[in-house]
Amino acid sequence: MKTLPQTDDFDIVIVGAGISGIGAAKYITEAFPGKRVVILEGRTNIGGTWDLFKYPGIRSDNGLHTFGYEFKPWTDPDAIAEAPKIVDYLQETLDEFDLNRLVRFEHSVEHASWSSAEARWTLDVHTPDGDRRITTNWIFAGTGYYRYDEGYTPPFEGREDFRGDIIHPQHWPEDYDYAGKKVVVIGSGATAVTLIPSMLNHAGAAEHVTMLQRTPTYVVPWPKVDSFAQLLSRLFGEKRGYAMTRFTNIWTDLGQVKFMRAFPNLTRKIIRRVNAKALPEGYDVDTHFNPPYNPWDQRLCLCPDGDFFEALSTGAASITTDTIDRFTASGIALESGEHLDADLIVTATGLNMRMLGGIDLEVDGTPIHLPDTVAYRGALLSGIPNLAISIGYTTSAWTLKVGILARYFCDLVKHMDVFGYDSVRVEADPGMERRPIVDLSSGYAQRARDVIPKQGTGLFQMSMSYQQDAKILRGPLLDDALVFGSTTDDAAPSTAKEAVCV
Template identity: 45%
Template sequence: MAILTVPRNGPDNAASRPEPQDGAHFDVLVIGAGISGISAAHALQTKCPGKSFAILEGRDSLGGTWDLFRYPGLRSDSDLYTFGFSFRPWTEDASIADAASILNYLRATAEAFGIDRKIRFGQRVVSAAWDTSEARWTLQVEAGEERIAYTCGFLYVCAGYYDYAGGYRPDWPGTERFAGPIVHPQAWPDDLDYAGKRVVVIGSGATAVTLVPAMARRADHVTMLQRSPTYIVALPARDRIANWLKARLPGPIAHRLARWKNIGLSILFYQFARRKPEALTQRILGGIRKQLGPDYDVGKHFTPRYKPWDQRLCLVPDGDLFQAIRTGKASVETDTITRFTEDGLELASGKTLSADIVVTATGLKMKLMGGVQIRVDGVMLDPAERYLYKGMMLSDVPNLAIALGYTNASWTLKSELTADYVCRLLRRMDRRGKAWCVPRRGTATGDAPLIGFTSGYVTRARDLIPKQGTTSPWKLHQNYMLDLAGLRYGRLDDGAMVFGGRRTDTRRAA
């Protein structure tokens, strides 16, 4: 057996990388140069133009997820009119876009707004310590063999919520006997040749349903082996209404209308799913039967045991997964693995699957705040013991915000609202001459998991992520319209947020 892993480094940016300056102070430090980090930077330089800031990125290129993952078929599972930035319209015809197009869009956006010049690549934040007496954070950062210290008044973590070092793979009996490669999508080898090969993809989530039709175009056959089914919805890769608008209206107006149209539809779809789950289930299954025909066993292979949106729905653009199944290039097996053999897998039903390559699309590992160790006045912080205020700040932790996107809509929508709210806080502190702001835990009521999904990557991380309360501002709405009202227009002095300290002059970055 060969388990293939490769390093995931992007293009070498050493020539343009700012030289690290030990002891540099910034008004704001942003951790992470993905979608959230770019949103944060744009908001800071347009809404708080007097603030000094920098982005610390542990990898050697921007883009986050879209630069890290390299597996075949990688694409968005949200429309680009909402997944793209509100301040830079998505102009391509495809609404569901491939990874290369998204990464080019992120790079072009960062360059167009000068955000790329704010990024310090190859600098991984190890720890951050808050000192109330000085009203500042001190960060310890690894930059190759160097250890660098930065300070800042406000820390903004835009590192996502999963572990970039590696994904989740269960331990199956006999993997050491398998003669072919076992590959996890998070560490996809550039030289993996699957043309004419028999491939088994283990999993049924978003990664699996993306990989199967993409690999089926060149492989001899691809089998999606799932322990249990997932809800899968086919949608057009191109948004005909959005393209109609773009053909008839000025670009910014067309983009704004398309964006709001898709925001509204996603909210209505989610609300319908929560209120009428049985009805939505029948509509989804009816669509699959229409794709695969009356003789296909939709009940076994495409009917989950849970309600819609208890886990994230999977999107297949233009029904590509179903097309691959119809042509015989792909198939689905719903069973559990007994053991690996030299040339495949034995299943609990007694069936064997022959394979030259096995892909373990078995999920991610969650890691909040990029694994940065947080201390507040010398006390180590356990995020799982904290409540999340307005979906972005930890209870009783001053001057710290976390960008977390929606689980039922585009990540970018919440990231932009969070960035706007952070700027509101910064401007409020400037007006009143305050040094810090902190949401006080005393107003939180109730106790609930932050993410209500039953997905494996969520349940495995229950003891790692913060909690939410049952009432605002501690309840996570997962609703853009409610968050828009509360974060962009709601009161900052809401009884939970406390402002304090006296601002003093601090050293500025050169």
């Protein structure tokens, strides 16, 4: 007779102990001190992206005064911080709010099955001690939208001929020695812009690093230390100064994005002027820093204190804008006929997207195909009961969304508790116009169009504005898209006028 795996029962299961999961846990445990809550983390440490990626210099590309939590001030002088500092900040959050007790490491959720008859999810979880079964009323998915077990590398002809090392940044070997090597970094995004100066700014530096890009990216120097934030903290104290800095930066970021999108040609000229000023006189700015798309059609890259431009100015780094013909034994042959010699090739060619950490979902025995679902308020997915998702912003700090989304989630659960409901699902108009939830021209977004949920119109629009989301998530809690259910006869009628988010 087959032995069933051990079963644990919870009220809310949070999947992922990264930025989103830890932030959500703080709000949820504060709102529901009596509920059974657990955080399932598939890896051996907290931090998600910030613990997984080990490539040189990995850092935030947003200021930590908005990337950090609303409820916990970021006190380090560096506003743009490297990954170890971010992980330390997350650990401090766990310690300060007594959340360590909730985390179960090396618990990977493989499958989740919803039963309407029981109003519960059954999770099949893989652990080092064997498979475990966990049941819960709610799942809160703080899994992000990247696939963490593999990055994206396009096929390169002749790859097997290259005699050096080929590394994708997502799988950078710890303590890898690149001292004295000629390095070619393929790619022009945030990872490449971060890697290049980091590989040159210490004793074991590379001999030379070349950025090989097919298409330029907008790159802007940015102060690593936010002097205004430090001033506010000195004048008004740590907590109040942080709140003022956060408020100021939220609105400043919004203004910058709106300006760039409203005046793309002027923005191009401003960024070009900034780039030209940061580079040696006569540098070919128009070849290497002139993207074919408008600002914020893709993310801008920030380089703290202009370190990327400094590396180019010293000659230790260079940019080649060209197309790859093939890899050779000693480097890369380009379609222009040029050859780049290399001992190490870094394929900073992007990431793959994957929702919900790749968990297989089914509802009442029917498998869920995520591209058929539509996001509602950026928090729930149509046709999937009692499952919340946390997806941050592409035009501002990811963490900004966590607070308002978690409060909406808590208000929704409170409403259900008061009126005796144990399930809620979203119904979307089948005729509504739909497009992917991450609607960017970036390669990773285009590759994922057929594997991620969709967004629609109205409350089904996936907002990329904190201000717009704040109105949506703090507005009337109920509307006709939400359908509540109960496995008992005790539930009271629910109308759209009964509750408002706070």
